[in-house]
């Protein structure tokens with residue numbers, strides 16, 4: 001006999017993502033688990049007086065989305081600080097207006113911290129400089145991070161405070177941009193800006209408020225599980241735990257711990273003896289993370305050949321091969337799942353070499369080493385990823401939101417390699433999808449749209465031979481995400497006994513015109529058997 005009522009969904013197009021890729025009509029949920037999957041006719045027989053019945057009326061029901069790599073811990077803080085992101089900000093002049101407004105309400109000598117600028121969206125494609133910021137806030141410490149998170153522009157007061165001038169050498173793994181006369185422009189890339197990110201880390205109060213916004217957004221777009229890849233700030237991890245216990249975070253968290261430059265949380269974790277997988281289905285310790293190169297959209301990814309317009313610049317590598325080997329081996333030897341941020345061909349190749357070396361020393365059959373982003377991946381790299389059993393975690397959302405910038409900046413051949421969904425899936429590789437929020441927005445539907453159509457926000461096509469099906473894209477955003485954190489046995493597909501993390505869309509994603517996928521909405525989000533979000537009845541179609 002059942003102890004409590006069920007929630008029963010009927011008349012839907014249920015995309016189960018099970019091993020046979022079945023579709024069915026009805027699902028019931030009892031407690032926090034899926035208790036039945038089948039036809040509407042069978043489900044009707046289960047309806048008791050206490051049960052709640054939801055008529056899907058042909059809409060799609062899917063497993064909850066899993067954003068396999070994002071930075072939700074501080075993503076929400078961007079809008080609470082000097083936000084300079086698109087579409088609000090569309091030129092350097094707009095950036096100046098935002099900074100001027102913050103300067104007017106911030107005491108002199110204090111920080112003005114912001115994020116989000118993206119010169120590829122500006123008519124003149126010009127990056128802001130120290131001199132732009134000096135015009136509007138000469139007496140503050142201004143620090144504005146690009147949307148990619150890999151570089152920041154600062155004003156002259158920050159350069160002076162940090163003793164950065166024309167004689168300062170580039171740090172290892174970083175670059176101080178200089179003008180034709182050798183004068184720093186204010187743009188600090190990779191390891192040149194990382195220490196300042198530490199100094200300007202958001203307060204606990206700001207983090208707390210920001211996470212509330214992100215939680216709300218995740219529920220609205222159907223993200224029921226996410227991996228936080230920041231891995232640098234213990235305040236964030238403490239807050240995850242606190243806010244989960246208070247019910248203020250309603251999605252499941254997997255969190256990485258990283259080592260890069262001054263950040264040593266990964267090594268600190270190794271010392272505790274805790275390992276990947278420690279925790280509960282709500283909050284688990286994930287990867288030991290290393291960072292090998294820069295950003296695809298920002299132009300600091302480590303590539304094999306020079307960038308267009310240069311005869312020598314091939315991007316920025318954060319480490320030497322030996323340093324990466326050492327770090328990967330440290331995590332692997334301790335028993336961690338290891339992941340490395342590698343965007344460009346050179347960085348991916350070096351990462352694969354480190355993985356091969358670590359596994360030769362200590363073989364482990366189900367290591368699930370991950371390459372985060374793996375953005376520019378051609379055939380030979382894809383072959384090695386398959387042979388080694390590595391998981392490339394990639395972002396079709398990049399193509400949608402910043403793909404127009406790729407087209408502006410990169411060689412045709414690089415575009416053919418970008419976000420190689422078909423190339424990877426055809427080799428039988430499991431490919432989780434991610435947004436990298438706040439680099440680009442977290443809504444999975446525009447990302448699925450791009451995976452299927454290969455179109456950017458403006459409608460330009462990138463690598464049409466890499467198109468995948470809607471079902472494949474959904475599998476990458478659900479089950480493969482769970483696989484990426486060793487959780488495919490408990491979530492990621494709609495099967496009896498699995499956790500009831502579900503999403504109802506506003507239409508039938510398999511039957512509508514693919515052009516309309518990006519405009520679908522999430523009508524309902526369920527996590528752990530509880531309905532956490534429901535679009536207002538009058539808005540539902």
Ligand SMILES: [Zn+2]
Pocket residue numbers: 069070071229436
């Ligand atoms: Zn990231």
